Amino acid sequence: MYNRQLFTAALGLQSPWEVVRIEFDPQGRRLDLHLDFARGSRFPCPEGDEARCPVHDTEQKTWRHLDFFQHQAYLHARVPRITCPAHGVHQVKVPWARPESGFTLLFEALLMALVCQMPVRAAAGIVGEHDTRLWRVLHHYVEKARERSSHAGVSQVGIDDTSSRRGQDYVSLFVDIPRPRVLYATPGRDASTVGRFAADLTRPRRGPRGRGGGVHRHEPGLHRGDRGAPTERGDHLRPLPPGPAAVGCG
């Protein structure tokens, strides 16, 4: 009983959620925490402000959580779908994970911290997951951050390219020089990369594109195939005269 309360508190679970069963397998280096809610519990509608909707049915789900010492930890719960008078049947949002993810929010935070410091494949090796699962998490949070970012004040853009592997797989980076920050990255190093960047920069949700300034690029032939952080290559960039030639790449 005490263990269930301990893990309920450690997970930060709020009523009606609680840990109802614990399975610990030292040989298998695994901890499984089963979460549940009391019969008759009601949940807020994810689509509106109705706070007490009855449960329609449930779907069993599992999430990888932060390791418990050297043991992999998993949460299991039957996630309810509620019936909202205004919006119909919808699956509720659980507080420990985002919808459609097989990882808890805390585990995703760990993954993001790891992939900021090392290649995704290396991070996947550390946590014992396939890298495709990590890429899905990474793409989600990168897109989320890009949705929030405003490029309205962009006035000077630098273009640099580097190889994504040892070979000829080039990636072009578009950098907001004054700040500096990477605005956009895309495969290739030809002129079409500029078109893709322009389309991304002028997406309606981004607001005005910014005024004045010009487009810069690094010196021809400076490509060295290094993998330094994009923001560290600002010293490679130098102004070019304005005009169509200035936005050429390659």
Ligand SMILES: [Zn+2]
């Ligand atoms: Zn509703």
